[in-house]
Amino acid sequence: MGKFYNEHIAVKVYSSKDEIGWRRETEMYNSYQIRHDNILTYYASDVCSRQSFTQLWLVVQYHKEGSLYNFLQSNPVTYRQMVIMCHSIAAGLVYLHQDIVGCPGKPAIVHRDMKSKNVLVKDDLTCCICDLEHAMAYTINWDFREEGVNVKVGTKRYMPPELLDLTIRTTSFSSFKAADMYSFGLVMWEIVMRCIISGMVEEYNVPYWSIVPSDPSYEEMHQTVVIDKIRPMIPTRLLDTSSLNGILTMIQECWRQNPLARLTALNVKKKLQKMVQSTEKENDNSTT
Numbered sequence: 001m002g003k004f005y006n007e008h009i010a011v012k013v014y015s016s017k018d019e020i021g022w023r024r025e026t027e028m029y030n031s032y033q034i035r036h037d038n039i040l041t042y043y044a045s046d047v048c049s050r051q052s053f054t055q056l057w058l059v060v061q062y063h064k065e066g067s068l069y070n071f072l073q074s075n076p077v078t079y080r081q082m083v084i085m086c087h088s089i090a091a092g093l094v095y096l097h098q099d100i101v102g103c104p105g106k107p108a109i110v111h112r113d114m115k116s117k118n119v120l121v122k123d124d125l126t127c128c129i130c131d132l133e134h135a136m137a138y139t140i141n142w143d144f145r146e147e148g149v150n151v152k153v154g155t156k157r158y159m160p161p162e163l164l165d166l167t168i169r170t171t172s173f174s175s176f177k178a179a180d181m182y183s184f185g186l187v188m189w190e191i192v193m194r195c196i197i198s199g200m201v202e203e204y205n206v207p208y209w210s211i212v213p214s215d216p217s218y219e220e221m222h223q224t225v226v227i228d229k230i231r232p233m234i235p236t237r238l239l240d241t242s243s244l245n246g247i248l249t250m251i252q253e254c255w256r257q258n259p260l261a262r263l264t265a266l267n268v269k270k271k272l273q274k275m276v277q278s279t280e281k282e283n284d285n286s287t288t
Contacts, residue, residue: 007061009043014056021133022056028132032106038092040120040130060130065121068187069206072116072194076201079243080279081125086188086247087272088126089119093184093265096129097177099138108138110176113154114183116190116206138173156221157207158183161229162259164222178259184268185254189232192251197241207232231255246275 014022022045028034029042041061048055065071068085077085096109111118112134119127134153151170152163160182162168162175169175186207193202211230212220224230231252238244250271253263 007041007043008064009059010062012058012060014058016054016056018133019056022058024135025058025131025133028109028135028137032109032137033104034096034106034109034132035104036092036095038088038126038128039095040128063120063122063128065123065125067117068119068121068127068191069116071121072190073204076194076196077125077191078196082191082195083247083272083275083279084125085121085127085191087269087276089129089184089187090265090269090272092127092129093180094269096135097180097265106137108173108177110136110138110173111180112136112176113158114180114187115155115158116187117155119187136176152218154183156216156218157212158186159221159225160255160259161226161257164218165226168259175259177264178262181254181262181265181268182256182259184265185251185262186232188247188251188254189234192238192244192247195244197238197244200237202235202238229257246271 026045030045034042040063043059043061044057045059046057048057093111093114096111099108100106109132111129111132113131114129118129118131120130121127151166151168152159154163156164160168160179163179168179189207190204194204195201208216208221208224208230210233211224216224234248234251239248250263250268253261254268256262
């Protein structure tokens, strides 16, 4: 950690064997001028030599709360915090997924490795998406076959069924957006499970924790997600909590088996925005 123009910074260090990921992430930030409150702020990249070893640096904003994965293990969240966290991640995904025309503009981008370890928690408990080393941009002459990237990338536990069984439509960029949404549904599930309801809260667990081992194989995830069509369990007491009906329905609509039936990031953001506004009204009423 250090300081850069009075901003706290962190340096993500890649080894030379991870050069492809470093170059892709650097390209995403530099080529497309990615700037959004809910995307990790990037400052610079550099190649350094340390004791005869080459290190590839990515200089980014520092967030002391760390990843959402680490945060949720130690911290339960209130209903309002839960909604704000989910909304902020959705806002980041909307920004990535949309094509922005103008100056500065950007093409649509898919993340391709959405998970709680790739989301950072900010001081105000909003979140920002990080780790763009698998990201892919929809440029004018986009053709997945010419991208030089694998279809099956990302974290196995968070992979949607169409990646696990390789039925994803690689000719459609929207298919990759839908894959992001499945993974985001799992991230929202992680947050909701840590929400304090009637003074009670669930222990933190990763998705599918009770079904597959800590480092599941593709075969184990394929059996669970594709063949058995299992999704993370939602406790009955949460299903019976009326205030959670909206967000639980959203989660289930994000992780649907059919990618064409999933919600888009914009759908989710709009629904969550209404929930955020509702909590603001309740908060105002309680203080008057």
